[in-house]
């Protein structure tokens with residue numbers, strides 16, 4: 479296995495095979511995929527094999543954006559405790575910290591149904607907006623945001639020669655093999671001092687990110703910074719400063735060629751400890767389900783992953799997100815915490831601190847709530 483960011487060999491001791499994963503739209507995926515950790519650039523990643531490419535092709539061909547909540551954007555918690563759609567929190571961050579001029583042109587790569595561009599346009603009314611996506615499913619949604627809005631497929635973007643003052647990649651870069659080459663190539667679409675905003679999940683903070691089949695890279699703060707700098711950008715800020723469990727990076731295009739990423743100082747190899755913890759979580763849920771069919775608290779990545787191991791022993795999902803309640807996922811209903819069947823057993827498949835908060839909050843609802851095991 480070779481690192482897809484720096485080309486270094488990844489030694490067998492740093493490789494873990496995983497058979498059951500979840501697509502980023504929370505559908506279960508079964509394939510022989512491998513995770514590895516590069517000791518040279520520090521990036522934890524998937525092996526970019528034919529199997530991985532085939533899995534991604536099939537995921538994207540059937541992609542169901544936020545289907546549990548009928549297309550509504552998932553709410554996130556900001557670093558200062560605000561709760562709102564990710565796009566709104568990111569637009570506010572740009573307004574406060576990016577020093578953007580009153581007018582300009584923005585390109586959102588991986589724009590989906592336009593959740594970010596819509597919010598951005600509300601905050602920056604005199605900016606021209608453009609969205610790029612793999613296929614044309616959401617082209618009309620993007621064009622409907624503003625009279626001058628542009629939609630491009632990724633194929634059209636590759637041949638595009640216009641310039642942008644800001645390029646955003648929101649939950650996009652982690653899907654792309656060879657991120658240094660990809661970012662380096664984007665520099666041709668930017669003027670001298672163009673800005674880049676990258677938002678990715680923080681895999682070091684969230685072990686469940688490793689289970690997302692179509693994520694090629696599982697970034698830590700240091701690995702993301704290293705890759706963006708290697709691609710020829712000056713990083714202005716990088717950290718969990720907008721959304722607690724995600725990394726927000728703001729960078730400016732620099733006049734220097736791209737180079738190979740090399741980690742300076744210690745690399746954070748969280749792969750072995752995360753995998754060991756995920757094994758314990760799976761073991762705990764499977765043991766509970768031996769007694770009776772159980773409910774799973776949380777219908778996103780983690781809940782869907784654990785549910786895929788339960789098969790017929792999965793009775794229902796529980797979710798606090800009202801947009802999901804009343805819908806179904808993986809063939810079972812999603813119920814509100816208030817409607818958990820009395821006497822049922824519910825496994826809370828969330829990171830331990832959050833899981834114990836949820837358990838306390840809903841302790842009086844008549845269901846037996848079991849939290850995921852703590853990290854040792």
Ligand SMILES: [Zn+2]
Pocket residue numbers: 481482483484485486516517518519520521
């Ligand atoms: Zn590497």
